[in-house]
Amino acid sequence: MAITQIEAALPGLVFHRPSPEAEPFKAPGDAVAVGDTLALVEVMKSFIPIEAEVAGTFKGYAAPDGESIEPGDVLCEIEVSE
Template identity: 40%
Template sequence: MTKLEIKSPLPGTFYRKSAPDAPPFKADGDSVSPGDVIGLIEVMKTFHELPAGVEGKNITFIADDQEPIMAGQVIAEVEG
């Protein structure tokens, strides 16, 4: 089984949910498709959707909710 990395295209703050009281876009262990949104990246009060970009199962988040991240940082891994 191959591990596929989902990396941040932008520096900013990573959010796993669309609002504080909303469920996460994806939970650890979920399957993902390339177009599935797995989180948001906030850059200067602007929110950008982060699509998975890969097909796989058993997503594992490396970055925590509301964690500051850098461009190119691994956000999550999935089994391909």
């Protein structure tokens, strides 16, 4: 099983949840379908959803919730289903 790392394309702040009180988009072990929202990146007050381009199993977030990220930083990992 291959692990895919989802990298940030933009600098900004990464958020694991749709709002501060909500549950994270994904927890380790959750199924991921193509198009599922994995995280939000806040760039200049716009919230850009990061959507899965592969299906599989969510392994976990690599970038901490609410912290800054640079392009190329790993946001999260997905174990790709064959």
